[in-house]
Amino acid sequence: MNTLGYAILSALGRKPCSGYELAQYLDAVWPAKHSQIYPRLTKMEQNGLLIFEEVIQTGKPDKKIFSITDKGRETLEKWVTESPSDPIMRDEFLIKVNSIWLSDEENAKKLIQDRISDLEQKVAFRTDTITELEQKHRGDTMSKHFGRYLLFNRRNMMDKEEISWCQWVLNLIEKSNFNMSKLTLWMLGAGKLNLIIQNMIFVSEI
Amino acid sequence: MNTLGYAILSALGRKPCSGYELAQYLDAVWPAKHSQIYPRLTKMEQNGLLIFEEVIQTGKPDKKIFSITDKGRETLEKWVTESPSDPIMRDEFLIKVNSIWLSDEENAKKLIQDRISDLEQKVAFRTDTITELEQKHRGDTMSKHFGRYLLFNRRNMMDKEEISWCQWVLNLIEKSNFNMSKLTLWMLGAGKLNLIIQNMIFVSEI
DNA sequence: ACAACCATGTAATCAGTTACATGATTTG
DNA sequence: CAAATCATGTAACTGATTACATGGTTGT
Numbered sequence: 001m002n003t004l005g006y007a008i009l010s011a012l013g014r015k016p017c018s019g020y021e022l023a024q025y026l027d028a029v030w031p032a033k034h035s036q037i038y039p040r041l042t043k044m045e046q047n048g049l050l051i052f053e054e055v056i057q058t059g060k061p062d063k064k065i066f067s068i069t070d071k072g073r074e075t076l077e078k079w080v081t082e083s084p085s086d087p088i089m090r091d092e093f094l095i096k097v098n099s100i101w102l103s104d105e106e107n108a109k110k111l112i113q114d115r116i117s118d119l120e121q122k123v124a125f126r127t128d129t130i131t132e133l134e135q136k137h138r139g140d141t142m143s144k145h146f147g148r149y150l151l152f153n154r155r156n157m158m159d160k161e162e163i164s165w166c167q168w169v170l171n172l173i174e175k176s177n178f179n180m181s182k183l184t185l186w187m188l189g190a191g192k193l194n195l196i197i198q199n200m201i202f203v204s205e206i
Numbered sequence: 207m208n209t210l211g212y213a214i215l216s217a218l219g220r221k222p223c224s225g226y227e228l229a230q231y232l233d234a235v236w237p238a239k240h241s242q243i244y245p246r247l248t249k250m251e252q253n254g255l256l257i258f259e260e261v262i263q264t265g266k267p268d269k270k271i272f273s274i275t276d277k278g279r280e281t282l283e284k285w286v287t288e289s290p291s292d293p294i295m296r297d298e299f300l301i302k303v304n305s306i307w308l309s310d311e312e313n314a315k316k317l318i319q320d321r322i323s324d325l326e327q328k329v330a331f332r333t334d335t336i337t338e339l340e341q342k343h344r345g346d347t348m349s350k351h352f353g354r355y356l357l358f359n360r361r362n363m364m365d366k367e368e369i370s371w372c373q374w375v376l377n378l379i380e381k382s383n384f385n386m387s388k389l390t391l392w393m394l395g396a397g398k399l400n401l402i403i404q405n406m407i408f409v410s411e412i
Numbered sequence: 413a414c415a416a417c418c419a420t421g422t423a424a425t426c427a428g429t430t431a432c433a434t435g436a437t438t439t440g
Numbered sequence: 441c442a443a444a445t446c447a448t449g450t451a452a453c454t455g456a457t458t459a460c461a462t463g464g465t466t467g468t
Binding site (some may be wrong): 002003004032033035036059060061 | 427
Protein backbone atom coordinates (compact mmCIF):
# COMPACT_ATOMS: atom_id res chain seq x y z
CA MET A 1 0.00 0.00 0.00
CA ASN A 2 1.16 3.49 -0.87
CA THR A 3 -0.32 6.93 -0.20
CA LEU A 4 -2.44 6.84 -3.33
CA GLY A 5 -4.00 3.69 -1.96
CA TYR A 6 -4.98 5.44 1.27
CA ALA A 7 -6.32 8.39 -0.72
CA ILE A 8 -8.54 5.95 -2.61
CA LEU A 9 -9.71 4.36 0.64
CA SER A 10 -10.54 7.78 2.12
CA ALA A 11 -12.60 8.63 -0.97
CA LEU A 12 -14.45 5.31 -0.97
CA GLY A 13 -15.03 5.66 2.78
CA ARG A 14 -17.65 8.27 1.91
CA LYS A 15 -19.28 6.72 -1.10
CA PRO A 16 -18.65 3.92 -3.64
CA CYS A 17 -17.11 5.25 -6.85
CA SER A 18 -15.89 4.19 -10.26
CA GLY A 19 -12.22 4.71 -11.14
CA TYR A 20 -13.28 7.56 -13.38
CA GLU A 21 -15.09 9.37 -10.56
CA LEU A 22 -12.15 8.79 -8.21
CA ALA A 23 -9.73 10.51 -10.57
CA GLN A 24 -11.86 13.65 -10.41
CA TYR A 25 -12.54 13.46 -6.69
CA LEU A 26 -8.92 12.87 -5.73
CA ASP A 27 -7.69 15.87 -7.69
CA ALA A 28 -8.25 18.18 -4.69
CA VAL A 29 -6.55 15.83 -2.21
CA TRP A 30 -3.98 13.65 -3.97
CA PRO A 31 -3.93 14.19 -7.76
CA ALA A 32 -3.42 11.07 -9.88
CA LYS A 33 -3.97 10.11 -13.51
CA HIS A 34 -6.32 7.29 -14.45
CA SER A 35 -3.31 5.24 -15.61
CA GLN A 36 -2.16 5.20 -12.01
CA ILE A 37 -5.60 4.70 -10.44
CA TYR A 38 -6.89 1.69 -12.41
CA PRO A 39 -3.96 -0.67 -11.70
CA ARG A 40 -3.99 0.41 -8.04
CA LEU A 41 -7.72 -0.41 -7.75
CA THR A 42 -7.07 -3.88 -9.18
CA LYS A 43 -4.28 -4.49 -6.67
CA MET A 44 -6.37 -3.30 -3.73
CA GLU A 45 -9.28 -5.45 -4.81
CA GLN A 46 -6.94 -8.46 -4.94
CA ASN A 47 -5.79 -7.65 -1.39
CA GLY A 48 -9.37 -7.57 -0.15
CA LEU A 49 -9.42 -3.86 0.70
CA LEU A 50 -12.08 -3.18 -1.94
CA ILE A 51 -14.82 -5.00 -3.76
CA PHE A 52 -16.43 -4.01 -7.03
CA GLU A 53 -19.68 -4.48 -8.82
CA GLU A 54 -19.89 -4.23 -12.59
CA VAL A 55 -22.59 -1.83 -13.76
CA ILE A 56 -23.79 -2.33 -17.34
CA GLN A 57 -24.81 0.94 -18.95
CA THR A 58 -26.44 1.83 -22.25
CA GLY A 59 -25.22 4.84 -24.17
CA LYS A 60 -22.21 4.99 -21.88
CA PRO A 61 -19.34 2.54 -21.33
CA ASP A 62 -19.88 -0.04 -18.60
CA LYS A 63 -18.22 0.69 -15.29
CA LYS A 64 -16.99 -0.86 -12.06
CA ILE A 65 -18.28 0.60 -8.83
CA PHE A 66 -15.75 0.07 -6.05
CA SER A 67 -16.68 -0.07 -2.37
CA ILE A 68 -14.46 -0.23 0.72
CA THR A 69 -14.47 -3.48 2.70
CA ASP A 70 -14.19 -3.84 6.49
CA LYS A 71 -10.53 -4.75 6.04
CA GLY A 72 -10.12 -1.56 3.97
CA ARG A 73 -11.79 0.56 6.62
CA GLU A 74 -9.58 -0.92 9.35
CA THR A 75 -6.45 -0.32 7.27
CA LEU A 76 -7.46 3.30 6.70
CA GLU A 77 -8.36 3.94 10.35
CA LYS A 78 -5.00 2.63 11.54
CA TRP A 79 -3.11 4.76 8.99
CA VAL A 80 -5.01 7.95 9.85
CA THR A 81 -3.76 7.92 13.45
CA GLU A 82 -0.10 7.69 12.34
CA SER A 83 1.56 11.08 11.98
CA PRO A 84 1.63 12.25 8.35
CA SER A 85 4.96 12.60 6.54
CA ASP A 86 6.16 16.03 5.41
CA PRO A 87 4.27 17.62 2.51
CA ILE A 88 6.01 17.71 -0.86
CA MET A 89 5.63 20.86 -2.95
CA ARG A 90 7.17 21.36 -6.33
CA ASP A 91 6.48 24.75 -7.81
CA GLU A 92 8.40 26.07 -10.81
CA PHE A 93 7.24 29.56 -9.88
CA LEU A 94 9.54 29.51 -6.84
CA ILE A 95 12.58 28.83 -9.00
CA LYS A 96 11.58 31.64 -11.33
CA VAL A 97 11.17 34.06 -8.42
CA ASN A 98 14.61 33.01 -7.27
CA SER A 99 16.18 33.85 -10.61
CA ILE A 100 14.04 36.63 -12.08
CA TRP A 101 16.53 39.20 -10.76
CA LEU A 102 18.81 38.25 -13.60
CA SER A 103 16.28 39.74 -16.03
CA ASP A 104 14.50 43.12 -16.21
CA GLU A 105 11.74 44.73 -14.15
CA GLU A 106 9.02 44.18 -16.77
CA ASN A 107 9.52 40.41 -16.67
CA ALA A 108 9.67 40.36 -12.89
CA LYS A 109 6.33 42.15 -12.63
CA LYS A 110 4.75 39.95 -15.29
CA LEU A 111 5.76 36.79 -13.43
CA ILE A 112 4.10 38.03 -10.23
CA GLN A 113 1.03 39.47 -11.94
CA ASP A 114 0.39 36.25 -13.85
CA ARG A 115 0.60 34.38 -10.58
CA ILE A 116 -2.01 36.70 -9.07
CA SER A 117 -4.35 36.07 -12.03
CA ASP A 118 -3.92 32.30 -11.70
CA LEU A 119 -4.60 32.37 -7.98
CA GLU A 120 -7.61 34.68 -8.29
CA GLN A 121 -9.14 32.37 -10.88
CA LYS A 122 -8.66 29.33 -8.67
CA VAL A 123 -10.09 31.13 -5.64
CA ALA A 124 -13.17 32.24 -7.62
CA PHE A 125 -13.75 28.71 -8.89
CA ARG A 126 -13.30 27.20 -5.45
CA THR A 127 -15.63 29.75 -3.82
CA ASP A 128 -18.44 28.42 -6.02
CA THR A 129 -17.67 24.85 -4.94
CA ILE A 130 -17.66 25.90 -1.28
CA THR A 131 -21.12 27.44 -1.69
CA GLU A 132 -22.38 24.19 -3.25
CA LEU A 133 -20.78 22.17 -0.48
CA GLU A 134 -22.37 24.38 2.17
CA GLN A 135 -25.80 23.78 0.69
CA LYS A 136 -25.20 20.04 0.59
CA HIS A 137 -24.08 19.64 4.19
CA ARG A 138 -27.12 21.23 5.80
CA GLY A 139 -28.92 17.90 5.57
CA ASP A 140 -28.20 14.30 6.42
CA THR A 141 -25.61 14.04 3.66
CA MET A 142 -23.39 16.56 5.42
CA SER A 143 -20.79 14.14 6.73
CA LYS A 144 -20.00 13.18 3.14
CA HIS A 145 -19.05 16.73 2.24
CA PHE A 146 -17.69 18.30 5.41
CA GLY A 147 -14.06 17.18 4.97
CA ARG A 148 -14.00 18.62 1.48
CA TYR A 149 -15.59 21.82 2.76
CA LEU A 150 -12.74 22.23 5.27
CA LEU A 151 -10.10 21.42 2.66
CA PHE A 152 -11.46 23.84 0.05
CA ASN A 153 -11.57 26.60 2.64
CA ARG A 154 -7.97 25.83 3.58
CA ARG A 155 -6.76 26.19 0.02
CA ASN A 156 -8.70 29.42 -0.47
CA MET A 157 -7.29 30.96 2.70
CA MET A 158 -3.75 30.06 1.70
CA ASP A 159 -4.15 31.18 -1.91
CA LYS A 160 -5.50 34.53 -0.72
CA GLU A 161 -2.48 34.85 1.53
CA GLU A 162 -0.21 34.15 -1.43
CA ILE A 163 -1.99 36.91 -3.38
CA SER A 164 -1.14 39.29 -0.51
CA TRP A 165 2.46 38.20 -0.70
CA CYS A 166 2.48 38.82 -4.46
CA GLN A 167 1.19 42.32 -3.87
CA TRP A 168 3.90 42.92 -1.29
CA VAL A 169 6.52 41.84 -3.82
CA LEU A 170 5.00 44.10 -6.50
CA ASN A 171 5.14 46.99 -4.05
CA LEU A 172 8.82 46.35 -3.41
CA ILE A 173 9.51 46.32 -7.14
CA GLU A 174 7.50 49.48 -7.72
CA LYS A 175 9.01 51.28 -4.75
CA SER A 176 12.41 50.75 -6.31
CA ASN A 177 11.02 52.55 -9.33
CA PHE A 178 9.52 55.32 -7.21
CA ASN A 179 12.82 56.23 -5.58
CA MET A 180 14.57 56.09 -8.87
CA SER A 181 17.89 57.85 -9.08
CA LYS A 182 20.04 58.47 -12.13
CA LEU A 183 22.06 55.46 -11.06
CA THR A 184 18.90 53.35 -10.98
CA LEU A 185 17.91 54.61 -14.42
CA TRP A 186 21.26 53.47 -15.74
CA MET A 187 20.87 50.12 -14.04
CA LEU A 188 17.38 49.77 -15.56
CA GLY A 189 18.84 50.54 -18.96
CA ALA A 190 21.41 47.83 -18.40
CA GLY A 191 18.69 45.38 -17.23
CA LYS A 192 20.30 44.97 -13.84
CA LEU A 193 17.28 44.52 -11.59
CA ASN A 194 19.46 42.99 -8.90
CA LEU A 195 21.34 46.25 -8.55
CA ILE A 196 18.09 48.23 -8.50
CA ILE A 197 16.79 46.17 -5.61
CA GLN A 198 20.06 46.69 -3.79
CA ASN A 199 19.60 50.41 -4.19
CA MET A 200 15.92 50.21 -3.27
CA ILE A 201 16.72 48.59 0.07
CA PHE A 202 19.34 51.23 0.70
CA VAL A 203 16.83 54.01 -0.05
CA SER A 204 14.05 52.46 2.04
CA GLU A 205 16.45 52.47 4.99
CA ILE A 206 16.60 56.29 4.97
CA MET B 207 16.79 19.57 -19.34
CA ASN B 208 14.16 19.13 -16.65
CA THR B 209 12.97 21.39 -13.83
CA LEU B 210 15.65 20.16 -11.44
CA GLY B 211 18.19 21.32 -14.02
CA TYR B 212 16.73 24.83 -14.02
CA ALA B 213 16.66 24.84 -10.24
CA ILE B 214 20.38 24.03 -10.27
CA LEU B 215 21.04 26.81 -12.78
CA SER B 216 19.12 29.30 -10.64
CA ALA B 217 21.19 28.34 -7.60
CA LEU B 218 24.50 28.53 -9.44
CA GLY B 219 23.42 31.86 -10.95
CA ARG B 220 24.07 33.36 -7.53
CA LYS B 221 27.23 31.59 -6.52
CA PRO B 222 29.29 28.54 -7.53
CA CYS B 223 28.51 25.51 -5.39
CA SER B 224 29.41 21.89 -4.84
CA GLY B 225 26.75 19.23 -5.33
CA TYR B 226 26.60 18.83 -1.57
CA GLU B 227 25.87 22.53 -1.02
CA LEU B 228 23.27 22.50 -3.80
CA ALA B 229 21.30 19.72 -2.12
CA GLN B 230 20.94 21.91 0.97
CA TYR B 231 20.29 25.14 -0.89
CA LEU B 232 17.66 23.63 -3.20
CA ASP B 233 15.66 22.19 -0.31
CA ALA B 234 13.69 25.45 0.06
CA VAL B 235 12.97 25.75 -3.68
CA TRP B 236 12.98 22.33 -5.34
CA PRO B 237 13.92 19.51 -2.94
CA ALA B 238 16.14 16.77 -4.38
CA LYS B 239 18.37 14.02 -2.99
CA HIS B 240 22.07 13.92 -3.79
CA SER B 241 21.48 10.77 -5.85
CA GLN B 242 19.43 12.90 -8.22
CA ILE B 243 21.68 15.95 -8.16
CA TYR B 244 25.08 14.39 -8.94
CA PRO B 245 24.11 12.64 -12.20
CA ARG B 246 22.23 15.77 -13.30
CA LEU B 247 25.32 17.94 -12.71
CA THR B 248 27.39 15.57 -14.83
CA LYS B 249 24.86 15.73 -17.67
CA MET B 250 24.66 19.52 -17.54
CA GLU B 251 28.43 19.81 -17.53
CA GLN B 252 28.55 17.59 -20.62
CA ASN B 253 26.02 19.87 -22.31
CA GLY B 254 28.14 22.94 -21.59
CA LEU B 255 25.68 24.57 -19.18
CA LEU B 256 28.14 24.26 -16.29
CA ILE B 257 31.85 23.96 -15.68
CA PHE B 258 33.55 22.60 -12.59
CA GLU B 259 36.80 22.96 -10.80
CA GLU B 260 38.12 20.23 -8.54
CA VAL B 261 39.07 21.49 -5.10
CA ILE B 262 41.46 19.29 -3.15
CA GLN B 263 40.85 19.47 0.58
CA THR B 264 42.65 18.11 3.60
CA GLY B 265 40.68 16.62 6.46
CA LYS B 266 37.58 16.69 4.26
CA PRO B 267 36.75 14.86 1.03
CA ASP B 268 37.72 16.64 -2.19
CA LYS B 269 34.91 18.42 -3.98
CA LYS B 270 33.84 19.83 -7.33
CA ILE B 271 32.79 23.45 -7.45
CA PHE B 272 30.30 24.01 -10.27
CA SER B 273 29.79 27.37 -11.99
CA ILE B 274 27.21 28.42 -14.54
CA THR B 275 28.44 29.14 -18.08
CA ASP B 276 27.13 31.82 -20.46
CA LYS B 277 25.16 29.10 -22.26
CA GLY B 278 23.69 28.09 -18.90
CA ARG B 279 22.74 31.66 -18.06
CA GLU B 280 21.06 32.11 -21.47
CA THR B 281 19.16 28.84 -21.07
CA LEU B 282 17.94 29.92 -17.63
CA GLU B 283 16.94 33.44 -18.74
CA LYS B 284 14.87 32.05 -21.61
CA TRP B 285 13.11 29.54 -19.33
CA VAL B 286 12.31 32.13 -16.65
CA THR B 287 10.14 34.17 -19.04
CA GLU B 288 8.00 31.13 -19.94
CA SER B 289 4.91 30.77 -17.78
CA PRO B 290 5.43 28.23 -14.97
CA SER B 291 3.43 25.00 -14.95
CA ASP B 292 0.93 24.31 -12.16
CA PRO B 293 2.39 23.60 -8.72
CA ILE B 294 2.21 20.01 -7.46
CA MET B 295 1.43 19.46 -3.80
CA ARG B 296 1.19 16.09 -2.15
CA ASP B 297 0.29 16.23 1.49
CA GLU B 298 -0.79 13.16 3.43
CA PHE B 299 -2.30 15.45 6.05
CA LEU B 300 -5.06 16.42 3.58
CA ILE B 301 -6.09 12.78 3.13
CA LYS B 302 -6.15 12.33 6.90
CA VAL B 303 -8.30 15.43 7.35
CA ASN B 304 -10.62 14.01 4.73
CA SER B 305 -11.04 10.74 6.61
CA ILE B 306 -10.57 11.60 10.29
CA TRP B 307 -14.36 11.83 10.67
CA LEU B 308 -14.42 8.05 10.67
CA SER B 309 -12.56 8.09 13.99
CA ASP B 310 -13.18 9.86 17.29
CA GLU B 311 -12.85 13.47 18.42
CA GLU B 312 -9.61 12.93 20.34
CA ASN B 313 -7.81 11.73 17.22
CA ALA B 314 -9.28 14.53 15.12
CA LYS B 315 -7.96 17.15 17.53
CA LYS B 316 -4.58 15.47 17.79
CA LEU B 317 -4.15 15.49 14.02
CA ILE B 318 -4.81 19.23 13.86
CA GLN B 319 -2.79 20.10 16.96
CA ASP B 320 0.24 18.17 15.72
CA ARG B 321 -0.01 20.07 12.47
CA ILE B 322 0.00 23.37 14.38
CA SER B 323 3.14 22.29 16.29
CA ASP B 324 4.89 21.31 13.06
CA LEU B 325 4.02 24.58 11.38
CA GLU B 326 5.00 26.69 14.39
CA GLN B 327 8.37 25.00 14.55
CA LYS B 328 9.00 25.62 10.87
CA VAL B 329 7.92 29.25 11.14
CA ALA B 330 10.24 29.82 14.13
CA PHE B 331 13.17 28.27 12.32
CA ARG B 332 12.48 30.25 9.17
CA THR B 333 12.11 33.51 11.08
CA ASP B 334 15.72 33.13 12.23
CA THR B 335 16.85 32.55 8.65
CA ILE B 336 14.94 35.62 7.50
CA THR B 337 16.71 37.75 10.13
CA GLU B 338 20.07 36.42 8.92
CA LEU B 339 19.09 37.07 5.31
CA GLU B 340 18.04 40.62 6.18
CA GLN B 341 21.42 41.31 7.74
CA LYS B 342 23.21 39.88 4.71
CA HIS B 343 21.37 41.89 2.09
CA ARG B 344 22.10 45.30 3.55
CA GLY B 345 25.41 45.29 1.75
CA ASP B 346 26.69 44.68 -1.75
CA THR B 347 25.96 40.95 -1.44
CA MET B 348 22.24 41.63 -1.19
CA SER B 349 21.30 40.53 -4.69
CA LYS B 350 22.51 37.04 -3.81
CA HIS B 351 20.05 36.73 -0.95
CA PHE B 352 17.01 38.77 -1.91
CA GLY B 353 15.16 36.02 -3.81
CA ARG B 354 15.51 33.68 -0.85
CA TYR B 355 14.37 36.44 1.48
CA LEU B 356 11.15 36.82 -0.55
CA LEU B 357 10.62 33.06 -0.72
CA PHE B 358 11.13 32.48 3.01
CA ASN B 359 8.69 35.28 3.78
CA ARG B 360 6.17 33.70 1.41
CA ARG B 361 6.34 30.34 3.17
CA ASN B 362 6.06 31.96 6.58
CA MET B 363 3.01 33.98 5.57
CA MET B 364 1.30 30.90 4.16
CA ASP B 365 2.22 28.66 7.08
CA LYS B 366 0.83 31.24 9.51
CA GLU B 367 -2.37 31.27 7.48
CA GLU B 368 -2.55 27.51 7.72
CA ILE B 369 -2.17 27.77 11.49
CA SER B 370 -5.20 30.11 11.51
CA TRP B 371 -7.12 27.56 9.49
CA CYS B 372 -6.16 24.82 11.96
CA GLN B 373 -7.45 26.95 14.81
CA TRP B 374 -10.70 27.52 12.94
CA VAL B 375 -11.09 23.74 12.53
CA LEU B 376 -10.32 23.17 16.23
CA ASN B 377 -12.99 25.72 17.12
CA LEU B 378 -15.53 23.88 15.00
CA ILE B 379 -14.68 20.61 16.72
CA GLU B 380 -14.80 22.18 20.18
CA LYS B 381 -18.03 24.04 19.49
CA SER B 382 -19.64 20.68 18.71
CA ASN B 383 -18.51 19.62 22.19
CA PHE B 384 -19.76 22.84 23.79
CA ASN B 385 -23.29 22.39 22.50
CA MET B 386 -23.28 18.77 23.46
CA SER B 387 -26.66 17.14 23.71
CA LYS B 388 -27.51 13.70 25.05
CA LEU B 389 -27.63 12.58 21.43
CA THR B 390 -24.12 13.91 20.89
CA LEU B 391 -22.87 12.13 23.98
CA TRP B 392 -24.21 8.88 22.61
CA MET B 393 -22.61 9.58 19.26
CA LEU B 394 -19.30 10.36 20.99
CA GLY B 395 -19.54 7.07 22.83
CA ALA B 396 -20.10 5.32 19.52
CA GLY B 397 -17.14 7.19 17.97
CA LYS B 398 -19.30 8.80 15.33
CA LEU B 399 -17.68 12.18 14.90
CA ASN B 400 -19.36 12.59 11.53
CA LEU B 401 -22.75 12.63 13.23
CA ILE B 402 -21.51 15.07 15.87
CA ILE B 403 -20.39 17.54 13.23
CA GLN B 404 -23.76 17.20 11.53
CA ASN B 405 -25.40 18.09 14.79
CA MET B 406 -22.91 20.89 15.43
CA ILE B 407 -23.79 22.58 12.17
CA PHE B 408 -27.45 22.23 12.98
CA VAL B 409 -26.92 23.81 16.42
CA SER B 410 -24.72 26.65 15.10
CA GLU B 411 -27.59 27.55 12.77
CA ILE B 412 -29.82 28.42 15.73
C1' DA C 413 31.72 5.07 21.54
C1' DC C 414 28.32 7.13 18.50
C1' DA C 415 26.19 10.42 15.85
C1' DA C 416 26.56 14.09 12.64
C1' DC C 417 29.03 16.50 9.04
C1' DC C 418 31.57 16.58 4.82
C1' DA C 419 31.66 14.65 0.03
C1' DT C 420 30.72 11.86 -4.11
C1' DG C 421 28.94 8.40 -6.71
C1' DT C 422 25.88 4.03 -8.55
C1' DA C 423 21.98 0.57 -8.52
C1' DA C 424 17.49 -0.90 -7.62
C1' DT C 425 13.00 0.28 -7.00
C1' DC C 426 8.82 2.90 -6.71
C1' DA C 427 5.84 6.76 -8.22
C1' DG C 428 4.06 9.56 -11.75
C1' DT C 429 3.37 11.24 -16.64
C1' DT C 430 2.64 10.68 -21.48
C1' DA C 431 1.28 8.03 -25.11
C1' DC C 432 -1.27 4.19 -27.19
C1' DA C 433 -5.86 1.97 -27.76
C1' DT C 434 -11.12 1.90 -28.20
C1' DG C 435 -15.72 3.88 -28.88
C1' DA C 436 -20.53 5.74 -28.22
C1' DT C 437 -23.05 10.13 -26.78
C1' DT C 438 -23.82 14.75 -25.93
C1' DT C 439 -23.01 19.71 -26.41
C1' DG C 440 -21.40 24.03 -28.58
C1' DC D 441 -18.16 19.11 -37.33
C1' DA D 442 -15.17 19.30 -33.52
C1' DA D 443 -14.73 18.96 -28.73
C1' DA D 444 -15.92 17.27 -24.39
C1' DT D 445 -17.81 13.60 -21.33
C1' DC D 446 -18.00 8.91 -19.96
C1' DA D 447 -15.22 4.77 -19.20
C1' DT D 448 -11.31 1.37 -18.81
C1' DG D 449 -7.11 -0.44 -19.57
C1' DT D 450 -1.67 -1.17 -20.92
C1' DA D 451 3.14 0.26 -22.25
C1' DA D 452 6.99 3.19 -22.33
C1' DC D 453 9.31 6.49 -20.15
C1' DT D 454 10.88 10.08 -16.82
C1' DG D 455 11.34 11.55 -12.06
C1' DA D 456 12.22 10.59 -7.28
C1' DT D 457 13.40 7.70 -3.22
C1' DT D 458 15.95 4.20 -0.85
C1' DA D 459 19.74 1.49 -0.43
C1' DC D 460 24.55 0.28 -1.34
C1' DA D 461 29.43 1.92 -1.04
C1' DT D 462 33.47 4.59 1.02
C1' DG D 463 35.94 7.14 4.65
C1' DG D 464 38.10 10.84 7.51
C1' DT D 465 36.88 14.68 11.07
C1' DT D 466 34.47 16.91 14.70
C1' DG D 467 31.50 17.27 18.53
C1' DT D 468 28.74 14.98 22.62
